[in-house]
Amino acid sequence: MTTVVVASRNRKKLAELRRVLDAAGVSGLTLVSLDDVPPFDEAPETGATFEENALAKARDAYAATGLATVADDSGLEVVALNGMPGVLSARWSGAHGDDVANYTLLLAQLRDVPDERRAAAFASACALVYGPGDDDSVVVRGVWPGAIAREPRGEGGFGYDPVFVPEGETRSAAQLTASEKDAVSHRGRALALLLPALRALAG
Known part of the structure; x- marks a missing residue:
């Protein structure tokens, strides 16, 4: 088994990658989170793009652990x-990771924006670093188009899911099942693009 670090403490992200791997029939990889490896100094996310941040996170964790690392940076x-x-x-609201404050501020900022101009997309950049060289990495991007609702709906998901209505849906992302979301979400799409590299790692 090859151990792969998922550079996150978010258990939902670990579970999401595990579901994507299982659905694709990729075995031979053991996933561990940052909570499962010795602590190291994590650099602040200062990149101007999701790709820069994901690659920096993956390189930091690879350098600290010597293990192949998957990191993602995503947002709305x-x-x-x-x-x-x-x-x-x-x-977005000032406090890191306060989901309700973040989407409440967003809804306030869009209060006067008509429905036809509320388009939005979730984007996720996923980076896989498996060696010390510049060529020992893969970075991919997944995008999930949709629009911003007028009020939060649903109990599932996290982040902005309650206020995001995917294209072609009447439900919010927080009202989708985990498997429905995996099939279409920005991170699900990015992780699917990463599968060939992960399959190669699994041997």
Whole structure:
């Protein structure tokens, strides 16, 4: 078995990658989170793009552990806000990871924006680093288009899921089942693009 670090403490992200691997029939990989490896100094996320942040996170964890590492950076890009909150999605309201405060602020900022101009997309960049060289990495991007609802709906998911209505859906992302979300979500799409490299790692 090859051990792969998922550079996150979010158990839902670990479970999501495990489901994607299982659905694709990829075995031979043991997934561990940052909570399962010795602590190391994690650099702040200062990149201007999701790709830069994901690659920096994966390189940090690889350097600290010597283990192949998958990292993602993702967020919400709202057309009416010129692509914001973008890389600031997790701390849009000022406090990092306060989901309710973040989407409440977003809804307030879009209060006067009509329905036809509420387009948005979740974007996820996933990086896999499996060696010390510049060529020992793969970075992919998945995008999930949709629109911002007028009020939060649903109990599932996390982040902006309750206020995001995927294209072709009447339900919010927080009202989808985990398997429905995996099949179409930005991270699910990015992880699917990473599968050939992960399959190669699994041998």
